[in-house]
Structure formats: C-alpha cells, structure tokens
Amino acid sequence: MKTILHLLLFVIFLQSQLFSQSDLVNVNPDPDGEPWIAGGLRPLTPADYEFLNSLPELKIPDNKQVKLLPVSVDNSEQPYFRPIFSQEGGSCAQASGIGYCFTYEIDFERGVSADILQNQYPTHYTWNFLNGGSGGGSWYFDGWRIIQANGCPNVPDWGGSFAYGGETRWMSGYDEYFNGMHNKVYEIYSINVGTEEGLEVFKNWIYDHLDGSEAGGIACFGAGVSNTFYMTSLPAGTPEAGKAVVVRWDESVNHAMTFVGYNDEIRFDFNNDGQYTNDIDINGDNVIDMKDWEIGGVKLANSWGNSFGNNGFAYTMYKNLAESLDNGGIWSNTIHIIKTKETYSPILTIKTTITHDSRNKLKIVAGVSADVNSDKPENFLSFPCFNYQGGDLYMQGGYTQSDKTIEIGLDITPLLSYINPGEDSKFFLQIVEKDPNNYGVGEIVSYSIIDYSNGVEEIICEQQNVTINNNDTTSLSVIKAVEFDKVQITTESLPVAAPNEVYSYQLDANGGTEPYTWAFKIDYEEDILTGTFPVVNGEQLTPSNNDDGFVTHPLDFSFPFYGQNYEQITILTDGAIVFEEEFKYVRTEESIISNKCIAAYCADLMIYPEQDDGIWYEGDETGAIIKFRTSKYDEPWVFVETAIKLFPNGEIEFYYGTDITEGLEWAAGVSYGDGSSYTISQLSNSYAIPDDYSTKFICPEFPAGMQISSDGVFYGTPTQGNTSWNITFKATDYSSVFSLKTLEFVTLMVDIEKNINSNKLLLSNIPNPFSENTNISFEMQNDEFVSISIYNLSGQLIKTICNGKPLTKGKHSFLWNGNNGNGVQVENGIYYCVLSCADFTETVKIIKVP
Structure with a gap:
C-alpha cells in the first residue's frame, strides 16, 4: 500500500510541474528523499539528427532469425549491471549511457563484475565536457562518441566516485587518460521499437546480444517525465502484480533511462474493458498493431536511487514503445545500444600540457603529414572532447592558479592510416582558439607523442611554453617513424563475373588488429x-x-x-x-x-x-x-x-x-x-x-548492382557484360587504422566465365604478365578432350590454341606467343585463357605488357 500511495503522490506532484527540456527540477514528492532530477536532456540540434540518421539499425543476423525466446529476461540480475545509484544534477543521459550501459557492456565483454569501483565508469567524465560548465543537459550518445574516440577512465582513476569533483572538473594527468583509452565504445546502433519487427530485434538483444552469448544487452532511451507522465502499479491477479509500471510518458522529452529486460506476460487494461488483449483495436484507428497491445512490457532502470519505483526499477508497456509522443510514447520510438571493445591498446598518443584561462575558447586537433617538410597536416583528427566545451572556466574547471594548467592524453592511432610503417612522418598538435575579443590567454607548455608500437618511446617537441595565438591556430610538430603492423588488403584479384548472375566473393586482409570493417572508396x-x-x-x-x-x-x-x-x-x-x-x-x-x-x-x-x-x-x-x-x-x-x-x-x-x-x-x-x-x-x-x-x-565508373558488406563480401548482380572497372576497397581494423587497395573487376559473357576459378585443373601461365611468350600449364585429373582459347575483354575470340584435342591424365603445357589467329601480335592489355572440357570450364587472366 505504501508503494502505491508513493506512486500516486509522484503523479500528482509531476502534474503540478511545467517546465521545458532545459529546466532542472526535483520531482520527488518526498522532500526528504533522494532527489529525482528531471530536465537533463538538451534540445536536439540539426547536427544531432544528422548523426542519428547515420547510425546503422541493429538487425537480427540471417543465421539467427529463428529463435524461441523466454517469456521474460531481466539483465539487472546479471553481474555486469552496476547497483542502482542516484545521479547528480542533470546528468541523467550520462548516468544511463555511461553509468549503466557502458559499464554493463564492457564488463560483459570482459566477464567482470560491476559491483566494484574498478569496473565502474564515471558519469561526470563525459558530462563535464558536455554540460557547458554549468550543469547543462546532454544525450547519452554524446558521451558514447567521446568514449569511442578517446576512451573513458574507470571510477578509481576519475577520483574514487562517479561524480568526483562536481560538474565542472576536467581530469588532469596523462596516465589516467592513457588508462582510459583502453576502455572504448566500438559501435553505436539504433532500434526502432515501434514495430513488431523492431521489438523482436530488441528482445533478441536483451536475450543474448543477437550472437548466442550467455547474457544479453541493455539499451538507452529518452522520454518525458513531467505533466502527463503517469506511473501506477500492475493490476492484482496479473504477473508482477503491484510492481511499478509507466503507462504514459509526457511529450516533453526531458529524461534518459535504461531498458534492462522484458516481460511478455505483464498486463494493463488501457481501455478499461475488464480484459487484457493484444488483438482488439482499442484506439479505434481500424488497425491492430502494437498501439493496441495491453500485454507485455519492458523493464527499465532509473538513476533516481532506490526510492524510485521498486528499488530503482519500473516497467513500461510495449504499447508505450509504439505510441507517438503526444499519446504517451517514448522519444522517437527508438532506443540505442552500443558494442564495446573487450581489449584495445593505443599505438600512438599525444601527451600535452596546456595552460589557458578560458577553456571553451579552445579546440584541440591532431594531424599528420607524410611529407616531413610540410608546415601543415595533410590529414586531420578532431575529437568530440576538448572542442570549445566546458564553459568560460580554467582548464581543470576550478578557480585556483593551478587549475589553469591541464595535462591530457589523446589517442591518435587513426592517423596511422595515412602513413607507411617505418617511414618518417610529421605529427602535429594544433590548438584552435576562437576568441575574437581576445578574452583568454594561454600557452602550450609541452607536447610529445608516445609510440607504443614496440615498447614505449616518447618523442618530445623541442618547442615549449609556446604562446597560443589569439583567435587563430597554433601548431607544434614532431617527426617520427612508427614501426606498426598496418592492415593490408591481401586479395590480389577478383574472379570474373557473369552479367545478370548473382556474384559473391570474400575479400581478405591481414595485419593490424581484427576484426576488419570494409567499405568502398569512390570519389567523384x-x-x-x-x-x-x-x-x-x-x-x-x-x-x-x-x-x-x-x-x-x-x-x-x-x-x-x-x-x-x-x-x-x-x-x-x-x-x-x-x-x-x-x-x-x-x-x-x-x-x-x-x-x-x-x-x-x-x-x-x-x-x-x-x-x-x-x-x-x-x-x-x-x-x-x-x-x-x-x-x-x-x-x-x-x-x-x-x-x-x-x-x-x-x-x-x-x-x-x-x-x-x-x-x-x-x-x-x-x-x-x-x-x-x-x-x-x-x-x-x-x-x-x-x-x-x-x-x-x-561519375566514377562503377558496376551497377554491386555492394560490399561490412565483413568484406563483395556481392551483387552486375548488369553489364564484357566490361572492367577499377574498384577501390577500404579495410579498417579494430584500431580504426585503414588501408586502401584498387582491384580490377571484370564481367564476361556467360559462355566464357562459366565455372571460372574452379581450380579443378590448376590452370596457370608463366610468366604473367608476359611480353613475348607465356607457357599455359595445367594438370588433368582424367583423360579428356580439351579446348584452349584466348579471349579479349569484350568476349571476342582472339586465338584457338587447341580444339577438342585428346589429352591423357597428367601435366600438360602449351605456348602462346601473343599472336592472334591471323599471326599478328595482339595489343598490350588483359586477356582470358579459357580451357574447356566436356563438363567444366576454367579461366585464367593473362596480361600482355610491352
């Protein structure tokens, strides 16, 4: 009875509050209880929508489509879920995204328990970059992007508690930043849970991370907890009776929370007809969908301490995932999940000490040039932290003279994409000051890069105590040859394709750190x-x-x-x-x-x-x-x-x-x-x-109908025959270092390319490329009648080497001198040697050069 009364008081108190997204208010009806702070989500900007639109949507893998799920899963009972806590100020998004979600997912990857500080991650490390130095709002994906780029310290390295130092503190100390670089977000995904298909994806994620793992994942979402928000209890006589359930969210989205489980059996009678159904059109729109469901819901964790709901937890119904904001739904009918890096070690970092008295005037950029004589970078690396952030405060966020100076570390490993191992390159640190009124002053006290590719080697910039140019860019540089194992695409050639036939070929790479992510590089x-x-x-x-x-x-x-x-x-x-x-x-x-x-x-x-x-x-x-x-x-x-x-x-x-x-x-x-x-x-x-x-x-020449999967399968149905293209592929390793390689993709008419690359005869030619003569050799598995012909890229017959010649089992070879059927030397270029027997054909590419 006490819980129900408490929930009713909460609803009455919320209905008396009118505030916008940017307002912070304590909505706990108990003045002596833990603060329940709402209003910590900042308004979304067009740039936010651009980023959110670009996120990949999580899908169930094809080989995992059929799976019998249990009726309920509760991942708050997993050892990777940290104890419920009470956020400070408007840090709800980082409480959800870092305190709960990132902590859970990286601890799951590492198989460690989240009930000790060593395995917990602080909300305020990311929030203090994002809150404007005055406790402003943020979104959980803001923090994930910071951690994706530069990692996150654990709670002990941060200072011993998740909010150590308050809402303005920036951490100082290279070692702490370096330790944090090992803790990274790998990928961010969205799930549209407003459809049955999306709900199924979400439940599979909750169950086993969609990959058969022994435990599933958790997810972040935003919703409104003001005005029309309504939380009550699940009805008597139903599963989980008496537990807290949110049956309506407010349309003013002002709070972030975390989904930790689901339950297909909980019930709530939305239309008060005395029954619980999922197959009646209860909203009168002549469509039966999730908006009509009264059975099933998800379990959420809040960051308002144990006094909220049932020890910090509550349910919300599946119906609320599908509803629009003005009908009680969650924000955008969308949730977000992350995958983390179990292990990661930076190869190259920046260590720098900077003094300045107005940190939101500064942006830090790293760069590299393969030309050591260049006075500016050829390629740049920006960061979502140290990016005109933190308010008009000293670098560490305090007010003492020592707070003007900060020592930081930045992971610049991705810059290795643009250089060759073992070759001298110039690495830049750039401080970009945006201060037209000349308000702030400062200097770069020191700058060095640290190479971890083979032990630990620090290269210190000779320039020190360099004044930061007002309202301009200040650059320092060092030269270093980094001996690192760079990812390389090892596929040397692509099999010939047939037009209008399905094609699929797995590309290969080695070096760097697996797994690799693949893409095209196409430039107009x-x-x-x-x-x-x-x-x-x-x-x-x-x-x-x-x-x-x-x-x-x-x-x-x-x-x-x-x-x-x-x-x-x-x-x-x-x-x-x-x-x-x-x-x-x-x-x-x-x-x-x-x-x-x-x-x-x-x-x-x-x-x-x-x-x-x-x-x-x-x-x-x-x-x-x-x-x-x-x-x-x-x-x-x-x-x-x-x-x-x-x-x-x-x-x-x-x-x-x-x-x-x-x-x-x-x-x-x-x-x-x-x-x-x-x-x-x-x-x-x-x-x-x-x-x-x-x-x-x-328009660059590119084969219509062809695509590449993230795991390197080049596939599709080409539509043009007797054509060749040069396609540049990009393989990016686990450390965000990438390599490019251009391969020729050829389509020939069906008569030529049947059974290409079967290797049944081990057909080859030496030398290849050739200029005068090339020896075409193969090994027969049985006695066969064999024909050998040479074709050009247009599929035209150039020369018949032999036609239906009986050959015995064993090794054979024929010489081609580069002449066509009229005894005239062919032009330099690409040709195909086609060897055919009664039931198969094999092809090898031959290149003629001057």
Missing part, C-alpha cells in the same frame, strides 16, 4: 564549367512543409549513383537530394559525408512562397534539372538560387545564380553516406559565390 571528380544559370520552365513542386519538408519525384531515366540505379529522387527544402522518402537533416559538410546525397547548396533553408521561393523540376529521358529558390530559416531576406542537373550517365552539374547572399554557413558535395566515399565541392562554404558559377561532378 569535380570540374569547373562555363555557362549561365539554366532557364527552368518545368513544374513547381509542393514539399510536405516549407520548412524541413521534402517531395519525391520520379525520373524519366535510370540514374546511377555510387553503384545503385535510382528511378526517383527525394528533394529537401534544405537544398539537397536524397534517395529515401523522408526528410533528412543535410546542412553541413559533415552531414553530407554521413548521408547518401547530392547537395549544391545545403543549409537551414526555408521556402517563403510570398517571395516567389520554391522548387521546380524539369526533365525527360536525357536528363533532369531541379531548381531551388530559397531563403534561410527565419531570415526571409536571404536569397539563394541554385540548380542541380542529373544525367543518365551519372554526371551531376551544380549551377549558382546571381546575387546569392554572402557570408552564410553552407555546404556542397556528393556522398555515398558511408563516411568513406564522398567529394566535397571546392566552393563549399565559401563566403561569396561568383555569379553564374557552375561545376560538374564526373
């Missing part, structure tokens, strides 16, 4: 055009909204883009073209890189019809042109006029009108959306755009 070439802005007389399109709206439109041709053919496009009011029927936040170079898109001028734009703004389309089978005339959101005086032309051969042209407003933040480019294959326009984010400027993006 950009050329400047000459000409004027095109006249468009086509139809004016009507987007779903003049601000953050979209409209889809069919094409009159098949448009090839990064290996896929598209018959329709989606046009965004923010100035970009995408290929999914939904709005996406594409407004910056970073968001271009993370989305498959085409953008001539993207920003936070808006259509003002009264100013003749709009989007127009004109096209036929020879091409399409999309014209944008827009203004900036809430700034109707801004004028932007651009056009994008698309062609059946995949070429793209950007056009810019006259008198485009200067000085705006904007971006332009084309991207595959995987973070690897993209081309940012040379003009992107320029202060001023020349009148009637135009540029062309030349």
